[in-house]
Amino acid sequence: MTAGMTGEREQAIRRRQMASFGRLLADFSHxxxxxxxxxxxxNGLLEDILAMEGGEGTPLFAALGEATGQIGQRVxxxxxxxxxxxxxxxxxxxxxSSFSVNELLAELAVFLERSARSRQVALLLELGQEIDPIYNxxxxxxxxxxxxxxxxxxxxxxxxxxxxxxxQAEAGVVxxxxxxxxxELELAGMSETVQAAVVSLGTKLEHMEITGEGAVDSxxxxxxxxxxxxx
Amino acid sequence: MKGKLxxxxxxxxxxxxxxxxxxxxxxxxxxxxxxxxxSGQEGLVRLTEVNPNIVILDLKMHDMSGLDVLEKIKAxxxxxxxxMLTGHGSIRAGIEAGEKGAFDxxxxxxxxxxxxxxxxxAVKKQAEGNEGKT
Numbered sequence: 001m002t003a004g005m006t007g008e009r010e011q012a013i014r015r016r017q018m019a020s021f022g023r024l025l026a027d028f029s030h031x032x033x034x035x036x037x038x039x040x041x042x043n044g045l046l047e048d049i050l051a052m053e054g055g056e057g058t059p060l061f062a063a064l065g066e067a068t069g070q071i072g073q074r075v076x077x078x079x080x081x082x083x084x085x086x087x088x089x090x091x092x093x094x095x096x097s098s099f100s101v102n103e104l105l106a107e108l109a110v111f112l113e114r115s116a117r118s119r120q121v122a123l124l125l126e127l128g129q130e131i132d133p134i135y136n137x138x139x140x141x142x143x144x145x146x147x148x149x150x151x152x153x154x155x156x157x158x159x160x161x162x163x164x165x166x167x168q169a170e171a172g173v174v175x176x177x178x179x180x181x182x183x184e185l186e187l188a189g190m191s192e193t194v195q196a197a198v199v200s201l202g203t204k205l206e207h208m209e210i211t212g213e214g215a216v217d218s219x220x221x222x223x224x225x226x227x228x229x230x231x
Numbered sequence: 232m233k234g235k236l237x238x239x240x241x242x243x244x245x246x247x248x249x250x251x252x253x254x255x256x257x258x259x260x261x262x263x264x265x266x267x268x269x270s271g272q273e274g275l276v277r278l279t280e281v282n283p284n285i286v287i288l289d290l291k292m293h294d295m296s297g298l299d300v301l302e303k304i305k306a307x308x309x310x311x312x313x314x315m316l317t318g319h320g321s322i323r324a325g326i327e328a329g330e331k332g333a334f335d336x337x338x339x340x341x342x343x344x345x346x347x348x349x350x351x352x353a354v355k356k357q358a359e360g361n362e363g364k365t
Contacts, residue, residue, distance in 0.1 A: 030291070030318040034247050037340035041253035044343055048260050079340050086318060 011200070015095045018139045022092030029086035036079050043071045084110045092139035099138045101166055101173045101225060102127040108142060109164075112149055120158045126165035134172050134227035140201060141225065147194040148177055148205075148221075155182050172227045176208055178220035185219045202226045236347070239354055241265045242281050244274030244300060245289035245316065254287075257343060263350075271295025275303055283311060285353050287346075290317045290324055290336075298328055305332045310360055312353035316341065 047068050055061040087107045091099070109125050116123040152162050160181030167174045179185060187205050198205055201223075208220035241263055245251040251267040258265040266281050268274040271292050278286070286304055290297035301313055315336040317325040325336030334353045337346065 033318050033339050034250070038247060038249045038253070040340040040342075041250055041257065045253050045257055048257055052260070075340065083338065 015092075015139075018092045018143075019095075022089045022139065025089035026086055029082045029089060032082045033079060033086070036075050036082065039071070040075045040079075043068050043075065047072075081110065088142065091142055095139070096135065096137055096228070098133045098135045100131070100133050101141075101175065102131055104138060104141060105145065105164065105166065105175075108145055108149075112146075116153060116162065119153060119156065121153060121156045122161040124161060124163045126163055128165065128167040128173075131166055131168050131173055132227075134225060135230055136172075136201060136225060136228055140197060144194065144197050144201060145175070147191075147197070151190050151194070152177050152179055155179055155185055157181075169224055172203075172225045174222055174224050176220060176222040178208065178210065178218055180218045182219050183217055185221070187221055198223060202228060236350060236354065237262045239263065239285060239350075240281055240283040241285045241287065241350065242274065242277055242283040243267045243287045244271065244277075244292075244297075245287070246270050246292040246294070247289070254343075261347070271297070271300040274300055278304060278307065278311075284357055285350055286311055286313045287350075288313050288315055288333075290315050290328065298324065298331060301328055301331055301333055310357060312357050314346075314349055314353060 046064070050061065050064055050068070084107050087103075088111075091104065105125060105127065109123065113123055149162070149164070156162055156179055160179070163176075163178040163180065165176045165178070167176070187207065190205070195205070203223045203225055205221050205223050208222045210218045210220055241258060243251045243255050243258075243265060245254075245267070246269055248267075248269045251269060255265045255267040266277060266283070268277040271294050274286075274288070288297050288300055288304075292300075297315060301315070304311055304313055309332065312334040313328075313332070315325055315328045315333045316339050317328075317336050318339060325333075325338075328336055334356065335349055337349060
């Protein structure tokens with residue numbers, strides 16, 4: 001077997017792994033949405049009964065109203081999470097597809113915010129307007145973006161900011177990572193597997209020249225994600 | 232809203248029995264004549280018994296696909312308006328349901344005021360269709 005064939009086989013296995021994992025996550029989020037729907041209806045029924053029974057102004061009514069309100073709020077928040085999870089999971093339904101980079105990033109950010117917050121790092125998304133959909137590997141892009149985020153987060157500390165932005169380019173979409181508070185960074189420190197995954201997307205990472213306010217204290221990198229031709 | 236929906240018959244078909252039963256109860260509290268069924272097959276049986284104006288139909292059920300149930304409902308009476316309930320990942324199937332004649336689709340869990348609004352729109356569309364026939 002040639003090295004080329006081994007590489008292709010590995011890629012095929014990796015795609016199948018991602019598809020299986022995506023399928024499992026999609027089923028899980030679907031199941032969770034069903035449970036949440038039952039909880040929401042049961043909670044709504046409690047609210048209906050409370051409203052019918054009257055008793056406004058009593059401490060019991062107030063306490064029960066507060067409790068059902070909290071349940072309703074948490075159910076809505078959980079449903080949003082599940083819907084984002086489902087969206088993420090379905091990215092691996094087909095290896096190559098046409099998708100919006102902004103939507104994919106917004107979906108991912110919901111899950112990244114927690115780890116950024118725990119390190120007291122602010123995560124900001126600056127998504128460009130009117131960005132065309134691109135044809136590429138969405139599940140692989142998710143993986144790459146997560147790894148780039150993790151790489152950036154390791155360089156950031158308390159009170160610093162990570163800004164992930166997108167912009168339209170002629171050949172695709174530029175995704176930039178700006179680390180505010182980190183004057184210098186070395187891309188060679190990134191793992192070889194991540195760099196290989198970036199190459200599989202048909203692109204490469206490059207240092208970003210930062211100008212304007214706060215430029216001295218900032219560094220960053222970017223990649224131009226190309227829209228591949230439909231096979 | 233309550234007044235407009237009074238007098239309509241509504242069938243909920245969802246194999247998540249607790250969900251269907253509780254939603255049914257809440258709709259009845261709002262004077263909507265709602266009936267529930269906990270599988271696709273049971274739903275089709277209830278369809279002939281109840282003769283509903285509106286059906287709320289889950290897309291994924293253990294015995295039958297919601298799309299298959301939708302086709303059978305429309306074949307039996309094309310004027311019945313069907314609102315599909317889908318998971319977020321099944322949006323494509325929700326769109327397919329629209330192509331097969333579903334009135335609309337909603338993503339679970341659904342807020343009751345939104346569902347009531349959708350039922351109201353479906354009733355209005357049905358009434359317009361009936362006026363066109365006369």
